[in-house]
Amino acid sequence: MSLDLATVRRIATLARIHLDDAELPALQAELNGILGWIEQLNEVNVEGIEPLTGAAQMALKMREDVVTDGGYPEKILANAPERAGDFFVVPKVVE
């Protein structure tokens, strides 16, 4: 499977990363190199194998479904690039 330029552009859009047209060909070659290398997994017979989602070989702990944290907007907003009162500011979304 080889990615064409339109697909590279589509992936970048999904990933929300701006790419200049000039960057596309080199990136396309790199991604295709990596994906071509990954193809070797097709040699492995995985019939009947359950996918392994994580390395923790134990049941995850459950806790009461209650609020245990919060109540410090100043800390939460301290790193905001732009804020107004207790809100994060972004460019206008709805005209």
Add this chain to the structure above:
Amino acid sequence: MTGTSLTDLTIATAREGLRRRDFTSRELTEAHLAVIEALNPRLNAFITVTGERALAQADAADAAIARGEFAPLTGIPLAIKDLFCTEGVRTTAGSRILAPFVPPYESAVSANLLRDGAVFLGKANMDEFAMGSSNMTSAYGPVENPWKRRQDNEAVLVPGGSSGGSASAVAARIAMGATGTDTGGSIRQPASFCGVAGIKPTYGRCSRWGIVAFASSLDQAGPFARTVEDCAILLGSMAGHDPKDSTSADVPVPDFAAACRRDVKGLRIGVPREYRMEGMPEDIERLWQRGVAWLRDAGAEVVDVSLPHTKYGLTTYYIVAPAECSSNLSRYDGVRFGIREPGEDLRDLYERTRATGFGAEVRRRVLIGTYVLSAGYYDAYYVRAQKVRALILRDFTEAFAKVDALLAPTAPSAAFAQGENMDDPIKMYLNDAFTIPGSMAGVPGMSVPAGLDGNGLPLGLQVIGKPFDEETVFAVSAAIERAAGITALPQIRAGA
């Protein structure tokens, strides 16, 4: 005692010295800050040095000692990888996108170290978001490995990665120990390259809370130090269950340091025949055989084992880790923290912030991850990789039915020079061929300095253990350390 000799101490001996009041934590900390000032401009092992904070922590440690209060790390100066959030101290993850980020909280692991009295010298350099095997992807510049090639004194060698600053700092004696994180080899490979000890414990041994996430099903914290015992002391403080990380294991933390003194007599050690690679230097093969002989001499029984899916570890990793990173890194959007690039609209702001904030390797992995998770490709790539991951785990489970631990090389080469292996991303990825399978299975692995190659560069051997059996890993690693008896020192170091 002079400043130079204070920086040569191990953590174990420094603890005794502090207890005996031979010196104070302030003296120990000042000695380290002085050599950081002298050597860090060259090594670039620290992104941020927190001298004033360190001295305040040292004074608090001295006051505690004066009251007769000793915690396991009281007064011991450490470096903290810049992936651990530290309250009030800038945490960059080696990325431009987090350049202005000052966490309002402390990571669980670093909080555990502070609870036990540690002094933090600063934040250690690393590959951006822990993605890399050379520290060359850091937005804060490369780190120099303190070792030099005997034949080629000019070459500037990489410390490995991603925890390159941590490994370099410990090797150069500008920190007594350091924290690292390991997703596919990011503790073990730099430990091998810099001639220090480093352990990636079992997945779940340490809390991931407050560690900037890369690949959540693989990320695990661990220590670097100059001896196996020092690593055991550090891990004892770092480990433990944390309700804030549901994957952290609620199991007791044993006395790891005591395990370093355990006899290896009667242990069964497996030698996995697949841990070989085309172009692997003969020095590494020979060192491996020497390691086998040392363990046999110490009374262990050595058996050949097979881990047939080893060769698929790397490719499985380069689906699973990018997939998880593309999800984890979606939080960097220029809205809540980090840098922001203005855009025509909200979407353009996201896209330009991420284009400016992420370096080339991070961008590549986010794009690969986005692709393998996208509609139509999810089953072909991601689910298939998870199935192969299950087979890799099965290899280890079957091997550990027959042996107590495995012995293998840590990395397929010694440290290489800055600029080498940079032309093709896959060449760089191959560095982690021997560390990734254990990461995929979640088992503990330790790199212990075991010898030097023909160029005088350190080489590590890797001891891989059963889940939550770090004690055997420490026992076997300590036996190798004793047998190797390495006395060589890096050329760039405190007091040199």
